[in-house]
Amino acid sequence: MGSIDYIFESESGINKDELSQGDLLHRTPELAAAIRQAHAHYADAPSYTHFLVLTQSCDLVRRPKKCKAPYITICAVRPLTIAVDRELTSLIDQLGGCPVPVGSSQSEVLAKQYLERVLNNTVDGLFFVPKGSANTVDEHMCAFLPLSIALKTDHYDVCLNAKVAQARPIFAAKIGSLASNLYGRVATPDLVEEVGSAAASTYKAEFFDELGLGNMLWLSPFERDELTKALARHDVDELGPLTREIVKEMVSAIPNPRDLIADRVVDILKKRKLLASLAPAEALDEHATLEEDAQLAALDIAASKVRNFIRNDAVISKVLKLHGGR
Template sequence: MVLTQSCDLVRRQGNFKAPYITIAAAKPFRGTIGEFFDQKSKVVKGAEFSFHSSSLVGKAKQLIERHVNNTEPEFFFLPKSGHPNIPEDLVVFLRLSVALRKEHYDALAEAKIAELADVFQAKLGWLKGNIYSRVATPDFEDRGLNAAEIKSGFYEQYIPKDTTVWLSALQAELLRKIVNERRKEIERDLSSEEVLEIIESEIPEDIQIIANNIVERLKKNKLLEGDHEAEKKFARVISNEPSLKSLVKSLGG
């Protein structure tokens, strides 16, 4: 993307004002979001396995929203829907720029595929302004668009589901405990397949983990005595309590 102000690139008598033409690199947005998730992945000690915290979903949505509304510092978002010549959602790295001599003008002009609307050209008036000051541009809501639907589409596209395991803090703690115990039993690290099997069969939702922990604490303090079926029934009663379920949900569980 060309960052030099367009007014400095207007040819007058065969020449233009700018001594150099500054351009910045644009990369696929999918790669940027992918790096974000890679940096936030967590590992399970004693197993060839990594996962993402379920609390990361909210942060990922906020990051995507900042990008698509062009409020993320040092980046400029170019949506695929913005122009038919843009093959996919792109993000421009404003710090990753280079100044070219003016004799490259013709080559750049021939390579041009799209142009920003006037209001968004303010974002690229000059590189220093883009990085160190905020230029106000309208968000989806301000442009009269269906913001919720558009943002939901970006979330669906860039927040991985089928390729990622999402665990809450409680689920991750329980998984690590089970993996550690299983590892001692078999005297080796667990494979990804074995960990996935544990998640499928032994890692319940947060509300059930809390209910089971309450039962265990009551048993430990001899406040609950009964057979195994009675304990399971008591745990079900706790996990089905509406107020507790609402509380856990509000905390992201």
């Protein structure tokens, strides 16, 4: 997955002479030692690899040697999967006996909306740190703003030496508004505004996949019922234990509700003689004339057109979506 730098400055834009709100710090041994004085867990836990500076930039300016703020407030930056897994777990409606996590197709919409909000920094308490924001960031991460600690400004140089990235001014302001309990929020550009719709769509698709959306089954009520039947038919003694691959094959074999409806309507029309058809014997007659062959082809075309009209009917599509179909 390619990196899109829209939140943090490029390497050449990083001010390495002073700290600013929105600076990303890597947990160096020196920084870990300073953090350990305030919170030992943050200094040693494997997932606490980075920290984000929350203190306002104006309070971090050194005049001439000391800054205005008595403390430097930083918050933990941890793998984004920690927050995402928690959200996805809340959307799971697990199917008994199924080795793959299952959620409804409506929950899939909620999951994608949540991830888009993460990308656009509109999830309360979180700030997105994309993979590649710094050389030390090799996976998508996020700042957990409530997980903050205060370091004495005696550790200013230690923090400065640990600085690996710097938020762009508008995103630094966003961090400030999230960190404080302001009612007025800072509006930041979203991904589409920054990179365009085509690049954003590609990035989001890969982003969703990396964060595990594709590892879950998002099923409509019809699909869930059909999968339940297929799971019940699976003979473990004869076929072996269920695996992810077997379950995916079961799901891929589930017919599309649109096709089922279309085929059923065509069958009813034929039985009611509202749609002409040839008897099976006629259809299989090896001695049929060219005229009869043409008639059979015309009837097949008529039935096919009816199926297509039903499959593509807007009202039927709307009803299926209202009931969780696709």
